[in-house]
Amino acid sequence: MSTVMLESVSGTEAAETQAVSLHRTFLRKAGHAFIRAKDDLHGMSAFLIITLSVALAKIHKAKKVIQPLIRGQIQRAGINLMPMITFLALALGLVVIGQTVFLLHNYGAESYAGTVMASVVVRELGPLMAAMLVLARVGAANVVELGTARALGEVEALEALGIDPVHYLVVPRVIGMALAIFSLTVYLIMLALFSGYLFAFIEGVPLQPGEYFRQLAAALLWQDFVLVALKTVCFGVLIAIVTCYEGLAAPLRLEEVSRATTSAVGKCIVGVVLLDAAFIVLYFVI
Amino acid sequence: MEQKSQPDAPLVEAIDVGIARPRSNQLIVSHVNWKVGAGEFWVVGGGQGAGKTSFLCTVAGLWRPAAGVVRHFGEDLAELSEQKLLRLRTRVGFVFKGGGRMLADLTVAESVALPLYYHLDWTDEQAGERVKVILQATELEWAADSKAQDAGWGCQQRIGLARALALNPEVLFLDEPLSGLDAHDRNWWRKFLETLWQGTPLTEGHKMTLVAVTNDFGLWSGGKHRRGLLRGGRWEEIGEREEIAEIV
Numbered sequence: 001m002s003t004v005m006l007e008s009v010s011g012t013e014a015a016e017t018q019a020v021s022l023h024r025t026f027l028r029k030a031g032h033a034f035i036r037a038k039d040d041l042h043g044m045s046a047f048l049i050i051t052l053s054v055a056l057a058k059i060h061k062a063k064k065v066i067q068p069l070i071r072g073q074i075q076r077a078g079i080n081l082m083p084m085i086t087f088l089a090l091a092l093g094l095v096v097i098g099q100t101v102f103l104l105h106n107y108g109a110e111s112y113a114g115t116v117m118a119s120v121v122v123r124e125l126g127p128l129m130a131a132m133l134v135l136a137r138v139g140a141a142n143v144v145e146l147g148t149a150r151a152l153g154e155v156e157a158l159e160a161l162g163i164d165p166v167h168y169l170v171v172p173r174v175i176g177m178a179l180a181i182f183s184l185t186v187y188l189i190m191l192a193l194f195s196g197y198l199f200a201f202i203e204g205v206p207l208q209p210g211e212y213f214r215q216l217a218a219a220l221l222w223q224d225f226v227l228v229a230l231k232t233v234c235f236g237v238l239i240a241i242v243t244c245y246e247g248l249a250a251p252l253r254l255e256e257v258s259r260a261t262t263s264a265v266g267k268c269i270v271g272v273v274l275l276d277a278a279f280i281v282l283y284f285v286i
Numbered sequence: 287m288e289q290k291s292q293p294d295a296p297l298v299e300a301i302d303v304g305i306a307r308p309r310s311n312q313l314i315v316s317h318v319n320w321k322v323g324a325g326e327f328w329v330v331g332g333g334q335g336a337g338k339t340s341f342l343c344t345v346a347g348l349w350r351p352a353a354g355v356v357r358h359f360g361e362d363l364a365e366l367s368e369q370k371l372l373r374l375r376t377r378v379g380f381v382f383k384g385g386g387r388m389l390a391d392l393t394v395a396e397s398v399a400l401p402l403y404y405h406l407d408w409t410d411e412q413a414g415e416r417v418k419v420i421l422q423a424t425e426l427e428w429a430a431d432s433k434a435q436d437a438g439w440g441c442q443q444r445i446g447l448a449r450a451l452a453l454n455p456e457v458l459f460l461d462e463p464l465s466g467l468d469a470h471d472r473n474w475w476r477k478f479l480e481t482l483w484q485g486t487p488l489t490e491g492h493k494m495t496l497v498a499v500t501n502d503f504g505l506w507s508g509g510k511h512r513r514g515l516l517r518g519g520r521w522e523e524i525g526e527r528e529e530i531a532e533i534v
Contacts, residue, residue: 065403153382154390159375160379160380162373162374162375163404164369
């Protein structure tokens with residue numbers, strides 16, 4: 001065999017070996033990611049069950065301590081976010097109606113703006129935007145606070161006082177965030193529907209307020225109210241559980257808090273989107 | 287604040303206990319066999335890295351032992367559910383070293399009142415009265431409405447002591463309470479712990495059992511406490527006259 005042929009053969013073998021190696025590396029990484037995701041899911045499910053059982057078992061315990069903490073969380077994740085949610089709701093109404101009117105105009109169907117608003121804002125964008133805002137403003141802060149508290153030994157200090165850290169730190173956050181996202185979503189939807197009509201009115205869409213609200217009422221079913229309530233509460237529980245789990249479940253060092261925060265935010269986004277997809281399926285089922 | 291301990295039973299008992307730091311399987315102290323009787327005052331010494339904090343956290347029931355059994359009031363902590371363990375901890379106080387690990391969002395008065403509200407569901411009046419008595423005794427009245435972090439470093443451990451005393455525990459564990467203090471504060475701590483040990487109105491007359499760790503027995507000289515030593519990964523009881531210079 002000539003030298004050129006030998007080089008050619010060895011070059012092909014090297015390329016094949018490299019391809020196999022890349023393939024194996026990819027499989028190994030994918031395998032590791034899958035195992036990590038499975039472990040996380042397992043850990044968070046256990047954490048959720050523990051939290052719910054503590055919340056139920058201690059529903060009457062230490063109300064004087066826990067109720068102000070829940071009020072504090074509602075204030076933090078709900079009331080304090082109202083200016084931002086007002087801005088988002090106005091923008092959402094304008095954007096959705098703006099795009100819709102433009103599209104519907106091509107087909108001479110501007111008068112269906114109300115129906116589109118109900119489908120898009122009430123069922124999808126309203127709950128999602130409220131959840132994302134709470135995640136960004138409060139969920140991330142949760143991980144930092146709890147991770148720092150854990151790293152500085154404050155959680156151990158609670159245990160030393162016989163205070164259940166899940167009861168004191170997690171339960172108020174779960175209840176507060178669930179109620180806050182539900183309330184913010186209702187507020188956001190109502191404001192977005194109002195601002196949507198305002199924009200339609202400004203654009204000169206021939207739609208009377210009575211007709212707009214009739215379209216909204218016709219487009220909304222009883223399932224919408226039930227599922228939006230359920231979905232927003234689930235979003236709140238999910239964000240609270242994931243962020244508290246990342247902050248508390250494993251002992252952290254201070255330098256690990258930022259990594260835990262980014263990890264928690266990523267997991268929350270994936271979780272919220274998957275949960276939303278599950279609710280879409282549920283809409284079709286019921 | 288009901289006291290339930292048996293007069294002669296050991297309040298804390300370690301049976302062949304192995305101690306490791308969290309997230310580590312490596313034993314730093316092994317084969318600890320130790321009993322703390324009611325009304326005893328123990329000072330346990332050890333050099334840097336001897337595992338004093340790990341030892342204290344483990345025998346206080348905050349960390350699980352890597353081996354062996356830790357009993358409080360006759361109950362094996364490993365066999366208790368989390369909820370029972372938390373209840374048992376109300377009978378045991380713990381003062382952390384270096385700042386006392388105070389909750390960042392509470393004032394000093396709120397920190398002391400927290401266990402009273404949480405466990406005893408006391409009214410503001412009842413809790414306020416108890417907090418006042420404790421802050422008076424610990425000379426912290428001036429800091430009642432400040433955040434613990436805003437008080438000086440030397441005060442924070444004292445705030446931790448005030449918080450640990452809220453429920454009037456039967457046993458009090460202290461992690462290097464005299465380290466890093468000036469002579470005046472050291473004297474204050476020693477006298478105050480002595481009064482707790484003797485029994486005061488603050489403890490409703492009962493003699494509190496005390497366990498402190500130290501890296502310098504010299505700070506505790508003259509007291510009538512029993513002494514233990516952590517050296518070379520082993521625990522041993524030492525007499526009053528044994529020199530400790532070699533370990534510090």
